[in-house]
Amino acid sequence: MTERVQDLDEAELLTRIFAVLGSASAASTLLGPGDDSAIVAAADGRFTISTDLLVEGHHFRRDWSSGYDIGWRAAMQNMADAAAMGARPTALTVGLVLPADTEVAFVQELARGFVDAGGPWALDVVGGDLVAGPCLMVAVTVTGDLGAAPAVLRSGARPGDVLALAGRCGWSAAGLAVLGSGRLDETVTRTHPQVRAVIEAFRRPVAAIAEGVAARPHAHAMMDVSDGLVRDAARIAAASGVSIELREPEIALARDAELLGAVAEFLGDPGLVRAWLLGGGEDHAMLAAFPADAVPAGFAPVGAVKARAGQAPAVTVAGAEPHVRGWDHFRR
Amino acid sequence: MTERVQDLDEAELLTRIFAVLGSASAASTLLGPGDDSAIVAAADGRFTISTDLLVEGHHFRRDWSSGYDIGWRAAMQNMADAAAMGARPTALTVGLVLPADTEVAFVQELARGFVDAGGPWALDVVGGDLVAGPCLMVAVTVTGDLGAAPAVLRSGARPGDVLALAGRCGWSAAGLAVLGSGRLDETVTRTHPQVRAVIEAFRRPVAAIAEGVAARPHAHAMMDVSDGLVRDAARIAAASGVSIELREPEIALARDAELLGAVAEFLGDPGLVRAWLLGGGEDHAMLAAFPADAVPAGFAPVGAVKARAGQAPAVTVAGAEPHVRGWDHFRR
Numbered sequence: 117m118t119e120r121v122q123d124l125d126e127a128e129l130l131t132r133i134f135a136v137l138g139s140a141s142a143a144s145t146l147l148g149p150g151d152d153s154a155i156v157a158a159a160d161g162r163f164t165i166s167t168d169l170l171v172e173g174h175h176f177r178r179d180w181s182s183g184y185d186i187g188w189r190a191a192m193q194n195m196a197d198a199a200a201m202g203a204r205p206t207a208l209t210v211g212l213v214l215p216a217d218t219e220v221a222f223v224q225e226l227a228r229g230f231v232d233a234g235g236p237w238a239l240d241v242v243g244g245d246l247v248a249g250p251c252l253m254v255a256v257t258v259t260g261d262l263g264a265a266p267a268v269l270r271s272g273a274r275p276g277d278v279l280a281l282a283g284r285c286g287w288s289a290a291g292l293a294v295l296g297s298g299r300l301d302e303t304v305t306r307t308h309p310q311v312r313a314v315i316e317a318f319r320r321p322v323a324a325i326a327e328g329v330a331a332r333p334h335a336h337a338m339m340d341v342s343d344g345l346v347r348d349a350a351r352i353a354a355a356s357g358v359s360i361e362l363r364e365p366e367i368a369l370a371r372d373a374e375l376l377g378a379v380a381e382f383l384g385d386p387g388l389v390r391a392w393l394l395g396g397g398e399d400h401a402m403l404a405a406f407p408a409d410a411v412p413a414g415f416a417p418v419g420a421v422k423a424r425a426g427q428a429p430a431v432t433v434a435g436a437e438p439h440v441r442g443w444d445h446f447r448r
Numbered sequence: 449m450t451e452r453v454q455d456l457d458e459a460e461l462l463t464r465i466f467a468v469l470g471s472a473s474a475a476s477t478l479l480g481p482g483d484d485s486a487i488v489a490a491a492d493g494r495f496t497i498s499t500d501l502l503v504e505g506h507h508f509r510r511d512w513s514s515g516y517d518i519g520w521r522a523a524m525q526n527m528a529d530a531a532a533m534g535a536r537p538t539a540l541t542v543g544l545v546l547p548a549d550t551e552v553a554f555v556q557e558l559a560r561g562f563v564d565a566g567g568p569w570a571l572d573v574v575g576g577d578l579v580a581g582p583c584l585m586v587a588v589t590v591t592g593d594l595g596a597a598p599a600v601l602r603s604g605a606r607p608g609d610v611l612a613l614a615g616r617c618g619w620s621a622a623g624l625a626v627l628g629s630g631r632l633d634e635t636v637t638r639t640h641p642q643v644r645a646v647i648e649a650f651r652r653p654v655a656a657i658a659e660g661v662a663a664r665p666h667a668h669a670m671m672d673v674s675d676g677l678v679r680d681a682a683r684i685a686a687a688s689g690v691s692i693e694l695r696e697p698e699i700a701l702a703r704d705a706e707l708l709g710a711v712a713e714f715l716g717d718p719g720l721v722r723a724w725l726l727g728g729g730e731d732h733a734m735l736a737a738f739p740a741d742a743v744p745a746g747f748a749p750v751g752a753v754k755a756r757a758g759q760a761p762a763v764t765v766a767g768a769e770p771h772v773r774g775w776d777h778f779r780r
Contacts, residue, residue, distance in 0.1 A: 146494055150687075151601050152532035152671050153498040153592060158490035162478055165574065166485040167541040167589060171581040200484035209499040211587045242497065249503040255543045255587030257499060260485060269483050339484050355482075 121223065122216035126246060132220055133246075136227040140240040144206040144261070147242075154242035156207040156259055163206070164260035164267065166197035172252040180295045183222040185319040186254065187229025193342065194256040195237065196323035196400035200340040202268040202332030203260025205325070207242045208234060210256055213249035226254075229320075237325070265332055273337035273356035273405035275423040280415035282331070282402045283324030284317060285345060285365075285372045289396025290379045290388070291318025297383055310378035323400030327414045331404050334412055338404035344395040346431055346438045348403055349419065353430040356405070362419040364434040365393035369416060394438060453555065454548035458578060464552055465578075468559040472572040476538040476593070479574075486574035488539040488591055495538065496592035496599065498529035504584040512627050515554040517651040518586065519561025525674065526588040527569065528655035528732035532672040534600040534664030535592025537569045537657070542576040543587035550584065558586075561652075569657070597664055605669035605688035605737035607755040612747035614663070614734045615656030616649060617677060617697075617704045621728025622711045622720070623650025629715055642710035655732030659746045663736050666744055670736035676727040678763055678770045680735055681751065685762040688737070694751040696766040697725035701748060726770060 121129055140148025147155035156163070170176060170190050181189070195205040210230065214223065230241055273279070291314035294300055305312040323340065331338060337356055341348045345365065353360045366373040366389060373389055380388040405421050406412070424430075429437045453461055472480025479487035488495070502508060502522050513521070527537040542562065546555065562573055605611070623646035626632055637644040655672065663670060669688055673680045677697065685692045698705040698721060705721055712720040737753050738744070756762075761769045 147599065147601075151599075151603075152529045153496035153535065153590075153599075155494055155496050155533070155594070155599055157494050159493055161491055161493060162487055162489050163495060163591075164485035164487050165539065165541060165589070165591065167543050167575055167577050167587065169543040169545060169577045169579045169587060171545055171579055173582070174580055197484045201487070203485065207497065209497060209589055211499050211501040213501060213503055213585060243499055245499050245501045247501045247503055248506055249585065250505070250583050251581070253545060253581065253585060255499065255501060257497070257541055257589040258485075259495075259497065259591075262487070267479065267483075267485075267487055269479070271483075 119220040120216070121214050121218045121220060124220065129220070129246060132224055133227050136224050137231060137241050140242060142238045142240045145240045145242055148240060149243050154207070156242060158261065160262060160264040162262065164198050164201050164203040164262065165257065166194060167255065167257045168194045168197070170254040181319050183225030184229040187226035188233040188320045190254045190256045191230045191233035192321050192323045193400055194258040195234065195325055196340040198258050198260030199323065199325040199328030200338055200402060201260060201262065202265065202329060202335070202338065203262045204329050205237045205239050205258050206261045207239055207259045208256060210241050210244040210254065212244065212246050213253040214246065215251060216248055218252065268332055268335045268338040270337055270339050270352050270355035273352050273358050273421045275358060275421055276408060277336055277405035277421035278408050278411050278417050279349065279360055279403065279405050279419035279421055280411050281418045282327035282415045284322070284399040285369050285401055286376050286392030286396040287314045287317035287372070288321055288398040289392045290314040290376050293383060293388065294379065299383065308378065308382055310375050311382055313375065314379050317399065321399055324402040328402040331402065331412055334406050334410045335404040336406065338402055341397060341399060341401045341403050343397040346394045346433065350431045352403065352405065357424055359422045359424050359428055360419050360431050361422055362431060362433045366390060368418045369393055394433060451552040452548070453546050453550045453552060456552065461552070461578060464556055465559050468556045469563060469573050472574060474570045474572045477572045477574055480572060481575050486539070488574060490593065492594060492596040494594065496530050496533050496535040496594065497589065498526060499587065499589045500526045500529070502586040513651050515557030516561040519558035520565040520652045522586045522588045523562045523565035524653050524655045525730070525732055526590040527566065527657055528672040530590050530592030531655065531657040531660030532670055532734060533592060533594065534597065534661060534667065534670065535594045536661050537571050537590050538593045539571055539574045539591045540566060541589045542573050544576065544578050545581035545585035546578065547583060548580050600664055600667045600670040602669055602671050602684050602687035605684050605690050605753045607690060607753055608740060609668055609737040609753035610740050610743050610749050611681065611692055611735065611737050611751040611753055612743050613750045614659035614747045616731040617701050617733055618708050618724030618728040619646045619649035619704070620653055620730040621724045622646040622708050625715060625720065626711065631715065640710065640714055642707050643714055645707065646711050649731065653731055656734040660734040663734060663744055666738050666742045667736040668738065670734055673729060673731060673733045673735050675729040678726045678765065682763045684735065684737065689756055691754045691756045691760055692751050692763050693754055694763060694765045698722060700750045701725055726765060
């Protein structure tokens with residue numbers, strides 16, 4: 117018989133989850149789960165903190181993502197919010213709302229996704245909460261360590277800076293488009309490695325966390341791209357009081373464009389490539405402004421920061437005003 | 449026309465919420481909301497962290513609690529998890545899942561509840577997330593400052609200690625019982641001040657946060673009572689490897705018992721008093737073990753810590769094994 121969360125009490129369910137999480141062992145964990153609060157080290161006397169929510173039917177579908185994928189993505193996108201400040205992620209807390217008929221194995225897989233996504237950062241899930249509810253929801257909070265250096269804000273971009281991107285661009289959006297197309301069958305992922313790559317990028321994004329942390333000494337401004345290149349560049353422009361001229365994305369991001377081109381061809385619409393590059397979010401690339409002579413390895417120049425002039429648009433693409441919209445959670 | 453969250457985009461909704469929250473101004477807030485992460489001070493090189501979830505239909509009903517009440521309770525129960533370590537709450541993050549037809553005024557009231565509950569602690573809501581979803585859910589994370597002192601864990605109770613309680617006991621459970629009884633009408637809260645008091649205690653609990661912070665230098669063990677005196681005393685007993693002998697609660701907590709007696713009389717069942725005192729949670733009283741000569745003002749002795757002997761029960765009440773069960777979220 118399939119074991120479901122309604123078959124266990126809370127203590128038993130926690131035991132199953134901790135069997136996956138293992139004991140808290142990260143150097144930054146001073147006290148792990150089990151008391152009223154956890155205790156986390158903050159050697160330089162402060163810490164970064166950020167919270168994300170993922171809701172079934174809005175951020176993920178269980179027929180498109182496994183428990184492992186959902187845990188992985190929740191951890192990854194939250195850690196990206198620490199890295200986007202230049203901070204090394206130090207701890208996670210996780211709140212799970214679980215329908216009573218959720219399989220215990222699914223919850224354990226979700227925990228395993230958290231463990232694996234956080235693995236390279238040697239951080240623990242130091243606390244959380246489990247409650248019953250009408251649909252699956254994941255609430256994640258991440259803390260980060262700035263290593264005694266100033267944080268990298270969105271507001272520091274200066275005219276003359278190079279805007280550059282580290283990580284993937286458009287992959288997750290392309291993967292979502294393939295899943296939504298209904299054109300996926302068992303053979304496609306064997307015959308089309310690019311299609312397989314973008315589906316995996318949607319399910320288990322690999323945020324540019326190491327690049328964000330490494331950029332801290334050099335970047336004037338940074339954020340992670342969660343709502344698309346144009347929309348997030350506009351946020352840096354607004355926060356910094358500058359304009360941003362994006363280069364033609366199919367040239368600036370030629371390697372992404374090549375891979376996305378194969379996926380667009382599979383879907384029969386070459387115009388998708390540009391839309392994915394400019395509007396696709398959730399790859400959690402790092403978008404940062406650097407002095408022109410200090411763009412670190414791993415960052416590809418995608419544009420230039422200019423002084424804001426009168427009625428000029430905040431963001432242009434190859435000299436023209438772009439026509440893409442990002443995601444909005446509420447507006448219908 | 450009533451304005452609903454689906455009528456606004458995310459930026460506009462945030463503007464309405466920040467109109468209530470005000471600008472981040474707490475001394476512990478080094479960077480408030482608006483960037484990828486917030487930054488919070490942690491002067492002694494570490495911080496406490498805890499996360500709670502509240503889900504509509506499970507933790508609250510909108511016909512029994514206003515938006516203000518829900519925000520207040522979410523903040524209060526989370527801050528109690530910091531105080532239960534002996535930590536002063538320093539920052540909150542809030543994730544809100546909102547059905548699209550939620551009234552904007554309701555969300556603003558919820559924010560106002562957060563502000564007022566956190567008011568005495570001069571802390572900010574430093575970050576969060578807003579997403580659409582099928583039911584109202586609130587995810588709260590609190591961080592705390594231990595002021596360079598050791599944290600007070602659940603595991604430090606020693607034989608010979610006095611177990612003592614600060615704050616209310618049974619009030620919230622009594623308030624819930626009145627709301628569930630269907631016997632409330634407009635006149636009752638005028639004619640029965642005790643009934644009004646317990647309903648307010650359910651809607652807007654006042655956790656013993658100051659008492660928890662002040663107990664830090666003296667307490668050997670501490671937790672906040674969220675699942676009832678017996679169940680939470682058993683947690684201290686288990687973590688500390690001791691037994692706990694609770695006194696007769698109607699004597700040890702005579703003032704609570706008197707107030708609850710009037711409510712039980714209103715409901716026509718005097719036996720409820722003992723059940724509320726032993727099993728009622730969510731008042732977020734502080735339950736702590738102290739050396740016998742160091743019980744601070746504000747704490748009432750409720751029991752004694754004894755060495756764990758063989759097959760003896762972890763918790764007794766007036767010498768007998770108690771028959772109360774706490775709340776479990778999953779088991780049906």
